[in-house]
Amino acid sequence: xxxxxxxxxxxxxxxxxxxxxxxxxxxxxxxxxxxxxxxxxxxxxxxxxxxxxxxxxxxxxxxxxxxxxxxxxxxxxxxxxxxxxxxxxxxxxxxxxxxxxxxxxxxxxxxxxxxxxxxxxxxxxxxxxxxxxxxxxxxxxxxxxxxxxxxxxxxxxxxxxxxxxxxxxxxxxxxxxxxxxxxxxxxxxxxxxxxxxxxxxxxxxxxxxxxxxxxxxxxxxxxxxxxxxxxxxxxxxxxxxxxxxxxxxxxxxxxxxxxxxxxxxxxxxxxxxxxxxxxxxxxxxxxxxxxxxxxxxxxxxxxxxxxxxxxxxxxxxxxxxxxxxxxxxxxxxxxxxxxxxxxxxxxxxxxxxxxxxxxxxxxxxxxxxxxxxxxxxxxxxxxxxxxxxxxxxxxxxxxxxxxxxxxxxxxxxxxxxxxxxxxxxxxxxxxxxxxxxxxxxxxxxxxxxxxxxxxxxxxxxxxxxxxxxxxxxxxxxxxxxxxx
Amino acid sequence: xxxxxxxxxxxxxxxxxxxxxxxxxxxxxxxxxxxxxxxxxxxxxxxxxxxxxxxxxxxxxxxxxxxxxxxxxxxxxx
Numbered sequence: 196x197x198x199x200x201x202x203x204x205x206x207x208x209x210x211x212x213x214x215x216x217x218x219x220x221x222x223x224x225x226x227x228x229x230x231x232x233x234x235x236x237x238x239x240x241x242x243x244x245x246x247x248x249x250x251x252x253x254x255x256x257x258x259x260x261x262x263x264x265x266x267x268x269x270x271x272x273x274x275x276x277x278x279x280x281x282x283x284x285x286x287x288x289x290x291x292x293x294x295x296x297x298x299x300x301x302x303x304x305x306x307x308x309x310x311x312x313x314x315x316x317x318x319x320x321x322x323x324x325x326x327x328x329x330x331x332x333x334x335x336x337x338x339x340x341x342x343x344x345x346x347x348x349x350x351x352x353x354x355x356x357x358x359x360x361x362x363x364x365x366x367x368x369x370x371x372x373x374x375x376x377x378x379x380x381x382x383x384x385x386x387x388x389x390x391x392x393x394x395x396x397x398x399x400x401x402x403x404x405x406x407x408x409x410x411x412x413x414x415x416x417x418x419x420x421x422x423x424x425x426x427x428x429x430x431x432x433x434x435x436x437x438x439x440x441x442x443x444x445x446x447x448x449x450x451x452x453x454x455x456x457x458x459x460x461x462x463x464x465x466x467x468x469x470x471x472x473x474x475x476x477x478x479x480x481x482x483x484x485x486x487x488x489x490x491x492x493x494x495x496x497x498x499x500x501x502x503x504x505x506x507x508x509x510x511x512x513x514x515x516x517x518x519x520x521x522x523x524x525x526x527x528x529x530x531x532x533x534x535x536x537x538x539x540x541x542x543x544x545x546x547x548x549x550x551x552x553x554x555x556x557x558x559x560x561x562x563x564x565x566x567x568x569x570x571x572x573x574x575x576x577x578x579x580x581x582x583x584x585x586x587x588x589x590x591x592x593x594x595x596x597x598x599x600x601x602x603x604x605x606x607x608x609x610x611x612x613x614x615x616x617x618x619x620x621x622x623x624x625x626x627x628x629x630x631x632x633x634x635x636x637x638x639x640x641x642x643x644x645x646x647x648x649x650x651x652x653x654x655x656x657x658x659x660x661x662x663x664x665x666x667x668x669x670x671x672x673x674x675x676x677x678x679x
Numbered sequence: 680x681x682x683x684x685x686x687x688x689x690x691x692x693x694x695x696x697x698x699x700x701x702x703x704x705x706x707x708x709x710x711x712x713x714x715x716x717x718x719x720x721x722x723x724x725x726x727x728x729x730x731x732x733x734x735x736x737x738x739x740x741x742x743x744x745x746x747x748x749x750x751x752x753x754x755x756x757x
């Protein structure tokens with residue numbers, strides 16, 4: 196059989212399976228409601244035309260089809276995140292797909308308050324979150340819940356909930372949520388349990404991670420379903436916990452979740468969920484394909500910033516490049532880069548494009564500079580090492596050597612210049628690092644630090660444009676000695 | 680002197696505690712757990728499962744106390 200025929204048959208099987216599963220119940224009092232759900236799309240726009248086609252196909256044959264996102268629509272694609280009007284393409288495409296509602300995810304805040312307000316205004320659907328209070332800040336306050344209507348008699352309450360970390364904020368840069376108050380999601384959700392009594396059907400649209408979703412279900416059996424995100428979990432068969440159906444559809448639009456609710460007398464009488472691999476869908480909305488192409492052809496991103504004379508592989512090479520950019524461009528003595536902020540494994544030999552740099556360093560972190568004594572620099576390296584139980588910081592302007600015990604505890608740090616001499620303990624050094632390290636790592640510094648106006652990625656682009664060629668073969672500046 | 684507060688999460692991978700920066704992904708945690716496991720994960724030899732047996736993608740963000748297991752992919756498919 197020809198490959199084309201196989202594809203055609205596979206497509207037919209997929210289409211028939213959707214229709215077979217979810218025909219509108221024309222008889223009796225049961226009403227069928229379809230909820231297509233995605234989570235953690237992370238600005239991966241290329242599969243949205245397939246989602247749009249699927250949603251439109253279902254809308255043709257079903258009266259009540261809703262399309263929801265469980266948050267983290269942004270961060271993960273420089274074509275969306277790093278343009279001047281940050282996030283615009285994602286919301287434009289979500290509007291055209293006909294999204295009904297989105298939960299707030301932690302990465303929504305990455306856009307910054309100004310851009311996020313613009314996206315709220317642009318979106319033809321609401322963002323919801325019950326456990327945040329932006330009163331008194333520039334950010335527009337999202338509504339806690341949304342009521343969906345399926346005909347005149349069926350109402351479905353959708354409650355938005357976001358994760359908060361042990362510092363009481365979602366996982367984003369702290370400066371992005373300044374002044375916004377966040378509350379424990381489970382405790383706050385309980386205050387909305389009246390939605391179940393009033394509307395009959397309650398769905399959680401959460402960005403909590405599956406483990407917290409399970410705790411939420413244990414605490415609130417009022418939920419008919421929890422549609423989750425954050426942990427990028429592929430729940431192939433819906434989990435049942437305390438009578439609550441918990442679903443999640445991996446991430447990056449690799450899967451689309453499809454919940455089918457059968458409703459009678461305003462209550463759910465049957466529910467099911469399946470995850471559809473995007474690879475099983477062979478048709479896409481042609482107008483959205485064109486639009487995605489337009490957004491992807493942003494010429495700015497295909498420009499070459501510099502050339503790698505040899506491939507840059509691993510943290511040492513990539514981190515050395517990133518930190519050299521900081522010391523060179525900012526004229527500081529020393530710069531640090533954390534391994535967790537190096538987001539590609541390698542850059543191949545040849546041209547390095549602007550897109551490559553934003554994939555290497557996608558977070559939009561700003562640069563922070565400090566005046567630091569050697570003992571303060573040692574405290575930073577010690578903290579980072581003990582956190583990871585291994586070397587965590589790449590460096591420019593010096594080399595360092597950590598002595599550790601066999602349990603991975605730092606016993607001492609030697610700071611050396613390029614010639615192997617110890618740095619001067621009586622001197623202050625200017626030290627640059629990204630704002631994530633500056634905000635999140637615990638280290639001694641009498642200077643509170645000064646934030647620059649450029650991101651680390653922008654500085655790297657400037658650096659490559661200036662030096663034109665780089666070669667980091669064999670470069671290593673951080674060493675570990677383990678004492679037995 | 681200014682001290683910034685620590686910002687990290689503790690998770691369990693194959694019953695071993697891994698302490699890692701807040702905002703870290705599953706891939707970051709596996710990297711911190713074991714370089715060898717990280718390479719096997721990158722090469723598609725491992726899956727990451729949560730405590731309920733669901734597959735977790737490597738870009739998934741961690742929550743405090745999360746329990747993850749690395750399983751050889753061929754073992755699961757047998």
